[in-house]
Amino acid sequence: MKLLFLLFAGFKYLKFSKVLLTGGTMLLSVLGYAFIFGWPYAVGFVALIFVHEMGHYIAAQQRGLKVGAPTFIPFVGAWIEMKEMPHNAETEAYVGLGGPFLGTVAALCCYLLARNEGSRLLLALSYAGFFINLFNLIPLSPFDGGRITAVLSPRIWLAGVPILGALFFYRPSPMLILVAVLAIPKVIEAWRYDPAAPENQAYYATSTATKVGYAMVYIGLVGLLAIMTHDVHEMLGGA
Template sequence: MKNKKAWGVIITLGLLVLSKFKFVLVILKVLKLQTLISMAIYLWMYALIYGWKFAVAFVYLIFIHEMGHTYAAKRLKLPVSPAIFIPFVGAAIAMKEMPKSAKDEAYLAYMGPVFGLLAFLPAFPLYFYSEDPFWALVIFLGGLLNLFNLIPITPLDGGRIAAGISTKLWAVGLIILLGYSIYNFSILGFIITIIGAMEWYRIYQQQKNLAKDKKEVSSYITTNNLLREHSERASVSNFTYYAGSFKKDILNEQLRETFNILNKVEELETTEEQDREIIDEFLLRFDEQVHKIKNEFERKAAYYKTDNKTKLKLFVIYMGLVVFLAASTYFGNSIIMESEEMKRIME
């Protein structure tokens, strides 16, 4: 058992070092076979340590789990990358675009454990028919894998589900995961705990700053309206001076840079008609940027707002999954403990 853990740690550290070299990812991308190649490497490495039976079962369970996320992403019309298998870590798909709300994010997260549950359900009748403890191992692995993923802390599925219920649940997830990591001295657990804590702090700061952001966006909208009104009645030189007085109050760098368009009026020898075109270009771009900032603020403000009915539904489904997966893990483990062969594999 100690030798297996030692090899696991050595190989994991080696992979973390290799992951820093971007050419590995580039090669996989060019081949267009990143899922198949990473799956083969994953399978081979687990087979070396635990044997082919265990490796095939584990890869199968993880693959179906990730296909659940892929299915949900397609339903939500969200572009995602192919699944990549990372030995001694798991597998993941990368979102190329964020969901529109925490409700959609929860749905995306749910489909992983749901598909994961469906993946090992056939193992129940197969065990009762054959009494082969290998099927109990599949049940145990499927239950544990998906149950671990339901710990309510990002980047685990449970954290994304909790986002649709209450971000306060992330505190519970942090305590659970930290306790698990200390008890099992899990390096991966500690890494996820740190990532989860950082993400929770980021969201906390984002939500805390919403009132300030709202005031800032409101000032940009007011400025935009005042500039448009003034442009209709003022001369070119007067408008340029008037617009310049607002620049110092603008915090957004992109909006501040837009004011540089007006420098053309002063620096170049242009006609009044050309000056007017420059001002119109400035107003158009300023208006577009203000609306973009406004839309982004509204998206952030509304992202974690979920109605009580949806929260209750998400919570009930979450608890149902936790209970069933916990029962499955217990059932599989109780049978494994009675089988010397399975106990040797798990050790």
């Protein structure tokens, strides 16, 4: 891992650093997944992650934020470098929603193509896309769901704790432990959140209509992804 990070840091000094960083780390991810799942699935899986991250990238650019190209780490995921942080909770929610929204569109495209072509590969990829985006909507930062629901109140993050705990007991994973460690500061922040504090009023202040709008989109997206994840899993026969 140290060698990979040194390699990624070195890319910053090259002329086409953005292309090399994104393309190089994508290739490493494809290689990693290909050893386990084969090349066709690996390419499709990484492509779905790329589309998800580009959703964040496009949303950030639409709000005038400086953002870097996506970076991948095999078996961990990907992220975009926020060179400029959102100035308010509504902007953060908009950028956070961009990834799951575009990722869901990509998963739906795979699903429709799979049904039309009778492809189990595309069906398996659609399942992965639905599941990943649903997982990312857990209402706890650093998940996208935490960034979206923060526009309502950071205290909603406390609801994400039992969800993450239930997932760990259902399917134990070192990745969930890592996420839990990263989430600890945000859980503490949510527990200590004071809506009357001037800094919180400045950052989280938004209209009721905006909050209702984000809540409806969030719930609708979670519902759609939950249904599709379940149904596609049944189509795959639990494989």
